[in-house]
Amino acid sequence: MDILSSLMDGFATALTPMNLLYALIGVLLGTAVGVLPGIGPAMTVALLLPVAMVLEPTSAFIMFAGIYYGGMYGGSTTSILLNTPGESSSVITAIEGNRMAKAGRAAQALATAAIGSFVAGTIGTALLVVFTPIVVDFAVSLGSPSYFAIMVLALLAVTAVLGASRLRGFASLGLGLAIGLVGIDSVTGQRRLTFGQPLLADGLDIVVIAVAIFAVGEALWVAAHLRRTPLQIIPVGRPWMGKQDWKRSWKPWLRGTAFGFPFGALPAGGAEIPTFLSYVTEKRLSKHPEEFGKGAIEGVAGPEAANNAAAAGTLTPMLALGLPTNATAAVMLAAFTQFGIQPGPLLFENEGPLVWALIASLFIGNTLLLLVNLPLAPVWAKLLRLPRPYLYAGILFFATLGAYSVNLQAFDLVILLVVGALGFMMRRFGLPVLPLILGVILGPRIEGQLRKTLQLSAGDVSGLWSEPIAVGVYIIVALVLVWPLLFKAWRRARPARVAVVGPVNGGPIADSSAARPTAESPTADSPTTAGPAARDGQVRDGQENADAPKATHANHGQEKS
Amino acid sequence: MTSLASRLKGRSELGVAALLGAAGALVLLDAARLVTPYSQSDPVGPKTVPLIVGALLLVCAVLLAVNVLRGGHGEAEAGEDIDLTHPADWRTILPLAGAFIANILLIDWAGWVISGTVLFWGSVWALGSRHYVRDGLIALALALLTFYGFYLGLGIALPAGLLEGIL
Numbered sequence: 001m002d003i004l005s006s007l008m009d010g011f012a013t014a015l016t017p018m019n020l021l022y023a024l025i026g027v028l029l030g031t032a033v034g035v036l037p038g039i040g041p042a043m044t045v046a047l048l049l050p051v052a053m054v055l056e057p058t059s060a061f062i063m064f065a066g067i068y069y070g071g072m073y074g075g076s077t078t079s080i081l082l083n084t085p086g087e088s089s090s091v092i093t094a095i096e097g098n099r100m101a102k103a104g105r106a107a108q109a110l111a112t113a114a115i116g117s118f119v120a121g122t123i124g125t126a127l128l129v130v131f132t133p134i135v136v137d138f139a140v141s142l143g144s145p146s147y148f149a150i151m152v153l154a155l156l157a158v159t160a161v162l163g164a165s166r167l168r169g170f171a172s173l174g175l176g177l178a179i180g181l182v183g184i185d186s187v188t189g190q191r192r193l194t195f196g197q198p199l200l201a202d203g204l205d206i207v208v209i210a211v212a213i214f215a216v217g218e219a220l221w222v223a224a225h226l227r228r229t230p231l232q233i234i235p236v237g238r239p240w241m242g243k244q245d246w247k248r249s250w251k252p253w254l255r256g257t258a259f260g261f262p263f264g265a266l267p268a269g270g271a272e273i274p275t276f277l278s279y280v281t282e283k284r285l286s287k288h289p290e291e292f293g294k295g296a297i298e299g300v301a302g303p304e305a306a307n308n309a310a311a312a313g314t315l316t317p318m319l320a321l322g323l324p325t326n327a328t329a330a331v332m333l334a335a336f337t338q339f340g341i342q343p344g345p346l347l348f349e350n351e352g353p354l355v356w357a358l359i360a361s362l363f364i365g366n367t368l369l370l371l372v373n374l375p376l377a378p379v380w381a382k383l384l385r386l387p388r389p390y391l392y393a394g395i396l397f398f399a400t401l402g403a404y405s406v407n408l409q410a411f412d413l414v415i416l417l418v419v420g421a422l423g424f425m426m427r428r429f430g431l432p433v434l435p436l437i438l439g440v441i442l443g444p445r446i447e448g449q450l451r452k453t454l455q456l457s458a459g460d461v462s463g464l465w466s467e468p469i470a471v472g473v474y475i476i477v478a479l480v481l482v483w484p485l486l487f488k489a490w491r492r493a494r495p496a497r498v499a500v501v502g503p504v505n506g507g508p509i510a511d512s513s514a515a516r517p518t519a520e521s522p523t524a525d526s527p528t529t530a531g532p533a534a535r536d537g538q539v540r541d542g543q544e545n546a547d548a549p550k551a552t553h554a555n556h557g558q559e560k561s
Numbered sequence: 562m563t564s565l566a567s568r569l570k571g572r573s574e575l576g577v578a579a580l581l582g583a584a585g586a587l588v589l590l591d592a593a594r595l596v597t598p599y600s601q602s603d604p605v606g607p608k609t610v611p612l613i614v615g616a617l618l619l620v621c622a623v624l625l626a627v628n629v630l631r632g633g634h635g636e637a638e639a640g641e642d643i644d645l646t647h648p649a650d651w652r653t654i655l656p657l658a659g660a661f662i663a664n665i666l667l668i669d670w671a672g673w674v675i676s677g678t679v680l681f682w683g684s685v686w687a688l689g690s691r692h693y694v695r696d697g698l699i700a701l702a703l704a705l706l707t708f709y710g711f712y713l714g715l716g717i718a719l720p721a722g723l724l725e726g727i728l
Contacts, residue, residue: 037641054715082641167628168635171581171621177614178588185607192611193591216661218640223653223688227644388642390699393684396657400664400680401707404673405717413665417658428649429577430635443610451605459604 003133010356014062014364022059023361026066027368033067034074035380038222039215039395041071042327042437046210047402049335057339058354062361064335068328069121069365072311073373076113076304077380080106081234089271089307092279096292096299101234103295110377111239112249112297113304114370119250120257120305121366124312127261128319129359132348135320139345144456145466147344148449149473154267154323155435155442157480162270163432166484172431175422176439179204186444187451199411204419206334208403209440212416213433214327215399217423219392224424226388233384239377249301252282256305263306264313267325271310278302312362319347319355322445330437574634578626585618656687672722677704 013019033039045064052060079090080097093113100109142150159169182193183203194200241249259274259281282298283289292299317323322343324330336343341351348355373380403416426433457463465471592611600606637645660683667676681700690696708728711717721728 050717051715078641164636165633167621167624170617171577171625174581174614174618174621175584177610178584178618181588181611181614187603188597188607190595190597190607192595192607193588220654220657221638222640222642223657224649224651225643225645225647226650226653226688227642229644231641387690389685389688389690392688393681394703396661396684397677397681397703400661401673401677401711401719404668405711405715405719408717408720410665410669413661413668417661417665425577425580427638429574430637431577443614447605447610450610451603454604455602458601 003129006352006356007129007360009353010358010360011363013058013353013357014360019059019062019357019361020364022055022063023066023364024368024372026063027070027365027372028066029063030067030070030072031074031077031369031373031376031380032070032383034071035077035383036074036386036391037078038218038392040075040328041067042331043211043214043218043399044071045328045331045335046207046214047398049207049331049338050402050405052335053338057341058357060335060339061332061354061358062365064332065358065361066365066368068332069117069308069311069362069369071328072308073114073117073369074380076117076307077110077377078384080109080113080300081236081381081384082231089275089310090303091272092275092303093300093307096279096296096303098234099293099295100297100300101236101295105295105297106234106236107239107377108241108245108297109295109300110236111241111374112245112301114239114373114377115241116249116253116256116301116305117308118366118370119253120260120308121312121369122363123254123257124261124264124309125359125362125366127309128312128316128362131265132316132320132359135316136345136348139321140349142345142469143467144449144453145464146469146473148446148453148464149470149477150267150321151323151442151446151449153473153477153480154317154325155438155446156477157267158325158438159435160480162434165430168429168431169435172426172433173435173439176436177443179209179419179436180440180443186448199409204415204440205403205406205412206331206338206440207406208412208415209419210331210334210437211399211403212419213423213426213436215395216416216420217427217433219395219399220420220424221427223392226392231384233381236377236381239374245297248297251285252278252298252302253305255281256302256307257309259302260306260309260311261313264310264325265316266313267317267323270326271307271314274306274310275303278306315362318343319358321345322347324438324441327434327437330434330441334441572629574629575626577635578622578629581618581625582622585615585622587615588618589615653687653689657684660684660687668722669720670722672724672728673719674701674704674708674724674728675722677707 014023029044030041033041033044044067048063048067052063055063075090076093076097079094080101082094082098097109097113100106139147155173159173160166163169178193180203182200184191184194184201191201256274256278259278260271263274264271279299279302282296282302283292286292286296286298288296288298311326314324314326314329317325318329318333322333322336322345324333333343336347341347341354400413400416403412404410406412423433425431426436453463454461457466465474588611592608592615595606595608595611597606597608639645660680663683664676664680667679678697678700681703682697685696685700686693708719708721711719
């Protein structure tokens with residue numbers, strides 16, 4: 001299959017006036033929800049699922065693609081103008097970008113974020129075009145055992161690597177898998193966890209679960225802790241950059257992209273590690289290291305590019321393998337299933353035109369974002385002034401409407417409230433939300449692969465490792481699981497090192513809770529925080545006097561949903 | 562280590578462990594109830610995965626309880642509009658949940674336009690707005706717009722309820 005001609009066909013589909021309109025709607029909607037606190041792209045896609053069912057699948061996915069990239073862009077606007085990162089991947093933007101804004105350079109910060117996002121998004125999408133078919137070629141040769149192993153790896157990696165506490169991640173995963181079990185078993189027709197309720201027999205609708213966890217849980221949680229003093233929003237005009245700013249931005253954009261894409265494409269890469277890496281690199285390479293922590297443009301350009309490139313990278317496993325690694329991709333995967341499209345390696349073969357139109361619309365969406373958002377930045381800034389009672393009442397209103405319109409039964413609203421309360425509890429006690437959603441979505445598919453695998457081996461357990469790739473993947477799984485134990489042993493073996501690692505490791509925990517002295521006590525299993533947190537610490541070291549963003553890092557590894 | 566009571570104080574997170582444990586037990590009990598004749602075409606059967614999931618939940622429950630008792634705690638999630646310095650404000654949450662439940666009870670009988678208005682108006686009130694008339698008008702407008710938008714635009718007929726025939 002000739003990639004270029006397929007891509008051109010994709011452009012031909014995506015550039016029809018109707019689809020262009022959906023791309024524009026998606027981009028505007030995505031940016032708006034990215035800017036607004038409390039809602040994010042995953043929830044928006046989930047809410048729009050019932051509405052989108054009346055559309056052509058292609059148009060629906062073109063709109064979703066716009067929401068996906070738009071949400072990323074909107075998030076950076078908020079962190080620059082408010083100094084409170086909505087998601088962990090824009091922590092850095094909040095530090096450096098908000099400094100710039102306070103120094104009167106908000107226009108330049110927004111411009112470098114927007115143009116950097118465009119550059120990184122476009123390069124990232126181009127890389128997606130190059131790499132995804134290669135991954136697909138590799139993936140179609142995989143049998144059930146390997147596929148099962150890869151899905152297990154994705155699930156465990158997201159649970160174990162992202163987030164501050166592995167234990168709490170696994171607890172969340174378990175809850176998600178349990179929710180995924182509800183309903184009639186597809187092979188034997190037995191009812192599982194339905195408690196004799198006929199309404200539960202079809203399983204819990206993924207739209208209802210996603211909306212409950214993301215929207216209702218979030219709205220209730222914010223309502224419980226609503227900030228009564230209005231946040232200070234920095235006014236901004238039209239973003240622009242001077243010659244000097246361009247000179248200082250273009251290299252960080254490219255380096256950020258190079259960091260972001262591979263991490264995004266990995267099962268548990270996420271966007272936050274590359275943004276930290278990019279920040280540290282830029283600081284080291286900059287001719288003006290003294291400006292870092294006081295508003296260096298490189299510190300916005302690099303991490304923002306890394307963030308967007310990671311978003312593009314995430315789509316590689318999503319489209320090639322049917323493996324989502326962030327919340328928005330997970331809900332988009334659920335959308336495929338709702339449209340009756342089977343995600344996985346065969347997606348390109350079976351739904352080629354749709355996938356290529358989706359990819360083409362990523363290029364288009366990126367360009368639209370740049371064209372639309374540079375002039376609209378002051379409007380987005382105004383959106384931040386929306387009175388909070390209306391915002392959160394509106395979230396609840398549309399969440400209810402979206403969940404109800406799936407099946408038109410009030411019972412779904414009861415589920416919505418119960419699972420929403422669960423979402424509230426998870427936010428209160430630091431259980432990450434992403435493993436739960438992935439558990440709900442991937443759980444049934446993993447079970448299917450497991451049963452297929454053992455069916456092929458006639459019940460022989462060794463069938464699970466009958467393919468060399470499966471064996472390789474299990475070794476990686478083992479490493480992911482055992483790594484923190486090894487790390488612990490290594491620290492014990494070299495006590496001198498502990499003194500150095502200790503405070504850095506404790507950095508974000510101690511830092512984020514100056515008001516709560518108890519926070520010094522170890523959070524769950526602290527070694528795991530070493531990855532992102534240690535880097536976090538490094539970043540903080542560089543700018544101790546700068547007041548850190550108000551948000552804690554509890555939502556490590558999570559994005560605003 | 563003093564009395565049990567003082568050790569339990571401030572450990573509301575143990576409730577999470579209890580919930581996980583209950584969920585795990587539920588999944589295991591439900592799985593045990595399934596009867597599955599061995600079949601060549603499905604050696605795994607519908608029981609295996611629930612057993613694994615139930616066990617995972619139970620293990621997490623125990624480990625979390627131990628972790629909490631030893632002083633660990635999860636970090637509450639932060640965000641743009643969240644101020645963690647004050648405790649959970651139940652005087653906001655409970656009316657909010659009340660508006661939500663009112664909507665559930667009303668939606669099929671009174672219809673979406675009425676129940677949606679109640680939901681939005683009640684939520685805005687719970688969240689602290691006191692512009693009764695303006696909020697009411699906004700709520701009614703939203704409910705009407707979504708009702709007709711869904712009906713005309715998407716072909717989804719939300720329940721008209723008491724206003725059947727008028728709308």
